[in-house]
Amino acid sequence: MDRNYSKLDRFITSIDDALRISTGDAPMPFRENPAGDLVAADLDEDDRRHVAATAHHDATREAMQLAADEEIDHLSWCEDRLKELDSRPSVLNPLWYAGSFAIGAVAGIAGDNWSLGFVKETENQVEAHLQDHLEKLPEGDARSQAILDQMKEDEAKHADMAVEAGARDLPPPIRRAMTFTADIMKALAYRI
Numbered sequence: 775m776d777r778n779y780s781k782l783d784r785f786i787t788s789i790d791d792a793l794r795i796s797t798g799d800a801p802m803p804f805r806e807n808p809a810g811d812l813v814a815a816d817l818d819e820d821d822r823r824h825v826a827a828t829a830h831h832d833a834t835r836e837a838m839q840l841a842a843d844e845e846i847d848h849l850s851w852c853e854d855r856l857k858e859l860d861s862r863p864s865v866l867n868p869l870w871y872a873g874s875f876a877i878g879a880v881a882g883i884a885g886d887n888w889s890l891g892f893v894k895e896t897e898n899q900v901e902a903h904l905q906d907h908l909e910k911l912p913e914g915d916a917r918s919q920a921i922l923d924q925m926k927e928d929e930a931k932h933a934d935m936a937v938e939a940g941a942r943d944l945p946p947p948i949r950r951a952m953t954f955t956a957d958i959m960k961a962l963a964y965r966i
């Protein structure tokens with residue numbers, strides 16, 4: 775039963791999702807946790823977040839929906855791993871989510887190609903962050919590595935999908951502003 779959702783319906787649904795995801799337990803994943811039965815090592819961690827785009831075209835929306843579903847997997851897997859490490863997501867999580875949501879809404883107003891450009895740049899930066907994170911993992915932490923590897927692969931795919939759907943290259947000052955903001959978020963999330 776596929777009813778036609780109005781823009782307002784979709785907006786309210788996404789706010790509802792945002793509140794649930796940012797304040798409660800991560801939803802059920804679509805795919806199995808890639809860490810599977812891999813052995814645990816003892817160590818520390820950190821985390822990050824994502825976008826919801828207000829895209830106009832169906833194909834774009836479908837591609838973005840797939841990416842969004844995979845981001846749910848990422849949230850769930852990271853939350854599993856944090857629990858295994860007797861840790862928790864950053865207390866600033868709801869703030870990250872609200873910020874991402876606001877940026878996504880503004881990018882959506884700017885139009886599909888710009889919002890896709892924003893997705894592509896975000897995915898590229900997250901991929902680089904995951905690579906950096908992978909290099910800093912304690913030796914033998916196969917569980918974290920398996921999760922980060924799969925996430926990195928997914929982010930590369932999300933960036934490709936955004937390009938295929940017509941992402942525009944963001945102006946360098948905006949890219950720099952995003953890197954700057956992400957660096958602050960990473961530094962804060964690492965501590966609180």
Ligand SMILES: [Fe+2]
Pocket residue numbers: 824844845848900925929
């Ligand atoms: Fe992700």
Ligand SMILES: [Fe+2]
Pocket residue numbers: 841845897928929932
């Ligand atoms: Fe992604």
